[in-house]
Amino acid sequence: MSTKTASSAQAWPQLPLEAWNETYATLHLWTQIVGKVRMVQSPWVNHCWHVTLYVTTRGVTTSPIPHGSRTFQIDFDFIDHQLTVRSSDGGVAGFPLRPQSVAAFYTRLMEEMDKLGLGVSIGILPNEILDPIPFDQDATHRSYDPEYAARFWQILVQADRVFKTFRHRFIGKCSPVHFFWGAADLAVTRFSGRTAPPHPGGIPNLPDWVSREAYSHEVSSCGFWPGGGSIPYPAFYSYAYPEPAGFAEAPVEPNAAFYSADFREFILPYDAVRQAESPDDTLLAFLQTTYDAAATLGKWDRAFLERDCDPRPDSQRRP
Numbered sequence: 001m002s003t004k005t006a007s008s009a010q011a012w013p014q015l016p017l018e019a020w021n022e023t024y025a026t027l028h029l030w031t032q033i034v035g036k037v038r039m040v041q042s043p044w045v046n047h048c049w050h051v052t053l054y055v056t057t058r059g060v061t062t063s064p065i066p067h068g069s070r071t072f073q074i075d076f077d078f079i080d081h082q083l084t085v086r087s088s089d090g091g092v093a094g095f096p097l098r099p100q101s102v103a104a105f106y107t108r109l110m111e112e113m114d115k116l117g118l119g120v121s122i123g124i125l126p127n128e129i130l131d132p133i134p135f136d137q138d139a140t141h142r143s144y145d146p147e148y149a150a151r152f153w154q155i156l157v158q159a160d161r162v163f164k165t166f167r168h169r170f171i172g173k174c175s176p177v178h179f180f181w182g183a184a185d186l187a188v189t190r191f192s193g194r195t196a197p198p199h200p201g202g203i204p205n206l207p208d209w210v211s212r213e214a215y216s217h218e219v220s221s222c223g224f225w226p227g228g229g230s231i232p233y234p235a236f237y238s239y240a241y242p243e244p245a246g247f248a249e250a251p252v253e254p255n256a257a258f259y260s261a262d263f264r265e266f267i268l269p270y271d272a273v274r275q276a277e278s279p280d281d282t283l284l285a286f287l288q289t290t291y292d293a294a295a296t297l298g299k300w301d302r303a304f305l306e307r308d309c310d311p312r313p314d315s316q317r318r319p
Contacts, residue, residue, distance in 0.1 A: 011158055012274040013151040015234050017227045020148035024226055026141040027149060028184045029102045029126055031060070033109060033135055034074050034083075035181035036122040038062040047189075047214045052178035055160040055186070059153055060179055064088070067118050074109075078153040081146045083109070091116040097149070102138035128182040130204050152226065155234070155270070156186050159224040162280055163188045166222075166287045172305035173217075182206065185237075187223030190291065192300045194218045196242055215241050220294035222287050224270070230262045234270035236283060237263070238290035240298060250293030253285040266290045 017024070035051055042050040042065060053060045059076040072087040076097070084094035093112035100108075106124070113120060126132040133140060156179070163177045166188070173191040180187055182203075199215040201208030222238040225231075240247055248259045256272035259265070268286045276282035295302055 009274075011154070012279050013154055014274070015148070015151050015155060015226065015270065017233055020145055020152070022141075022143035023145045023148050024152070024184075026102065026143045027152070028181070029135070029138065029141055030105050031076070031179070031181040031184065032126050033102075033106050033122070034062060034076070037074065037109075037113075037120050038065050040122050041065045041067060041120060047175065047216070048180075048210065049175060049178065052176075052180055054176070054178055055153075055156045057157075060156070067120075070118075072113075072116065072118055076153075078146075078150045081149070085109075085112055085116060085118070087116050087118060097144060097146070099142055099144045101140075101142040102133070103136050104142075106135040106138075125205065127205050128203055132205055155224065158279070159186050159236075159283075162283050163222070163287075165280075166284060168310075169306060169308070171307050183225065185223045185225040187221055189219050189221040190295075190305075192218040192220075192295070192298065192305070199241070218242065218298065218300075220291050220298075222290065231260065231267060236268040236270065236273065236286060237265045238268075238287065238294075239263075239265040240294035242298075244294065244297035244299075246297050247293055250290075250297065252289040252293060254282055257286055257290075 031053060035053060038053075039051040044050055054063055056075065059078040061075045062073050064071040064073050070088045072085060075084045075086070077084060081097040082094055083097055084092065086092050093115050095108050095112060110120075124134045124136050126135070160177050163186070167174055167177060170190050172193060175187070175189040177186065177188045179185070194217065196215055196218045199208075199211045201211045203211055218241065220238070220240050222236065224236050225234065227233045227235055243264060248261070252266055254268070254272065254276070257266055257268040260267045266286070268283075273279045273283050
C-alpha cells in the first residue's frame with residue numbers, strides 16, 4: 001500500500017454497518033440523551049439549531065449550555081472513550097464509555113450532573129425512532145465497540161472538514177455544520193431566503209410542528225449518515241425542500257451517486273468517497289453538483305447567494 005493510500009485509508013476508515021450495527025444503535029441513543037440535555041436548557045434557535053452536537057478533535061460536544069448563571073458542556077471523547085461534564089466554575093465529572101445499557105448511561109449521566117449541581121429533567125422517550133423504549137427502561141441497547149465508535153467519529157472529522165470547505169462558498173443564510181442526534185447525521189444546510197410550503201411531517205416520534213419549523217424556508221441540505229433501511233451502508237446525502245421539478249433526474253457527480261426515490265435524496269455511498277483517489281474532491285463534487293441542481297431548478301438568486309473566491313488578501317490565506 002502506498003503512503004498516500006495508507007494515509008487515506010486511515011483518515012477515511014471502513015465502517016460496514018453490519019459490523020457495528022448494535023454499537024451504532026446504542027451510541028445513537030446515548031447522543032439523544034445528551035442532546036436532549038442541551039435542548040431543554042437552551043433558548044430556542046431557528047430550525048432547531050439549539051439541539052445539535054458538534055465535532056471536536058476528540059469526539060463530539062454539546063458546546064456551552066446555560067444553567068442559571070453558569071454554563072456547562074458534555075463531551076464524548078472517542079480517543080480515551082470517556083464522557084465528561086465540565087462546568088464554568090471548574091467542576092468536572094464523568095464516566096468511561098464502555099458496554100452498558102441505555103438505562104445505565106442515562107442514570108449515570110444524571111448522577112454525574114447532580115454532583116456538579118446541574119440538575120436537569122429531560123423527556124425520556126427517544127425521537128425519530130420506531131417503537132422507542134424510554135431511556136430509563138432501555139436494557140436492550142447495551143453495545144459499545146470502541147474501535148467502531150472511533151471509526152465513526154473519524155469519519156465525522158473528515159466530513160466536518162470537507163463540509164466546512166463547501167460551506168464557505170455560500171454567503172446567504174447557512175447552518176453550521178452540526179450533528180443532529182434525531183437521525184444521527186452530520187449536516188449543513190443552505191437557504192434560498194424564501195419561505196417554503198408547510199412540511200407534511202410524519203417523522204416517527206417527532207411532533208409535526210417541529211418539522212414544519214425546521215423546514216419553514218427553502219433549503220438545499222447535505223450530510224453524512226451511517227445508514228439503515230433501504231440504504232444499508234454509510235452514505236452522504238443531498239436533498240432539496242421543496243424538491244423542484246426535475247431534481248431527481250438532474251446530472252450529478254460522481255458516477256456512483258444516485259437518486260433514492262425512497263428517501264427523496266441523492267445518495268453517494270461512503271465507500272465511493274473512501275476509495276477515491278481524492279476523497280475530498282469526490283465529496284466536494286457531489287455536494288456542489290447536487291446543490292447546483294437544487295438551486296438552478298429551484299430558481300434561487302445564485303448571484304446574490306454565492307461567491308467564487310476567498311475574500312481574504314493572498315497574504316492572509318493559509319498556505
